[in-house]
Amino acid sequence: MTAVPREVTSRYIDPLTQVWLGAARLVGLHVVRTPDAYASTDGRGTLAIGEDTALDADDSLAQMIFHELCHSLVEGECSFEAPDWGMDNTGPDHDWREHACLRVQWVLTGRHGLRKLFAPTTEFRAFWDRLSGDVLADRTERSVEAAISALQRSSRAPWAPALSEALAATARIASNALRFADPDTLWSAVASAPALHPTGLPLGESAGTCGTCAWRFDSRGKLACRQSGSRVDAAWPACERHEAALDCQTCGACCRAAYHSVEVSKRDPVVKKHPSMIVDRGTYLEVLRDGDRCAALEGGTLANDKREPFRCVIYDDRPKTCRDFTLGSANCLTARRRVGLSQ
Ligand code: SF4
C-alpha cells in the first residue's frame, strides 16, 4: 500500500513520557536520550537518560526522570550545577544518598498509589523492596535526615509545583489505564491514591493517632496540631508528619544549627558555675559556640551513617533560655525542621 503524501505537523508521544518531560522542563532540565549512560546530568541543565534499547522491560522514561528529580531533592538546589548531582557514585557517601533518594521516592509515590508503577530499577532495588510503612521513622539514620530535608524542598521552587502536579497527572493516567491493563504490565499494579488526612496533610503510615502524636497540643481545652495549624481529634489516624515521641538525645536541634546565640543574663547561675562556657560580648553574655553549635553540646557524630546521641554537658546548670525551651513547642518544631528532623 502506498502512503498518501501528506504534511506531518505534529508527533505522537506517550502521555506519561510527555508529563515527565514537561515536569523536567518546568524544573529546569532538558532531557536527552543517550547510548552512553543509564542516567546522568552535566551540571548545565541536561539530563541524559539511556535509550530504550538499554533499558529493562519495567523501566520507563517517566520513572527515570522522577527518580533523578528525587536525587536532586536530596542533593539540594546547588546540585543542578554539578555533574550527576554532585554524586561520585562510589565511596562511603554513596549508599546513604541513594537510600535517601529511595525514601523520598517511596513517600512521594505513596501519596498517589504509584509505588509499583514508579518503583526504581537501579541496583538499589533490593533496598526499595525492603521498605515498608513509615520509612522516615528512624531519625538516627542519616538517609532519613536527608530524605526529610528533601521532602521539605519538594514544596519549594524549582520543584514545586511541577513535581506534585506531574505525580497527580501520572495517577490520573494510571487509574484510567488500569481498567484496560494487561495483567503482566505495570499498569495493572496501580493502586488507588490514599485519601488525605482530615487536616489536609498526606495520610501517614505510622500506627499512631493524632492523640499519640508529639505535635498535638492543648489549645483552650481542645486538641490542636502544630504541623497543620488546625484542630485535630485524638482518634484520627496518623498523618505523614506524625511523630510518636521526640527524643532530645537523637535531636539536639535547638543546640546546634537552629539557633546561633544563647544569651545569658549576668545573674544566671551558669555564669559562675561554668565560666569557661561563657563569652562576654561587651553588651551581653552568651554561651560559647563550637562551629555551628553550642560548645556545651557533645555527641551527634555520624558513625556508619547513624547519628550518635547528643548530650548537654551543663544540662543540670543550663541557662534559663535553655530551660524555657519547651519540647514539642513551635520553637522545637522550627529547630527540628532546620536540621532536617521534622517535615
Ligand atoms: S502531625 Fe500529628 S497531630 Fe498533627 S495531624 Fe499529623 S498525626 Fe495529627
Ligand code: SF4
Ligand atoms: S529541638 Fe526539641 S526535640 Fe530537639 S533537642 Fe531541642 S527540645 Fe529536644
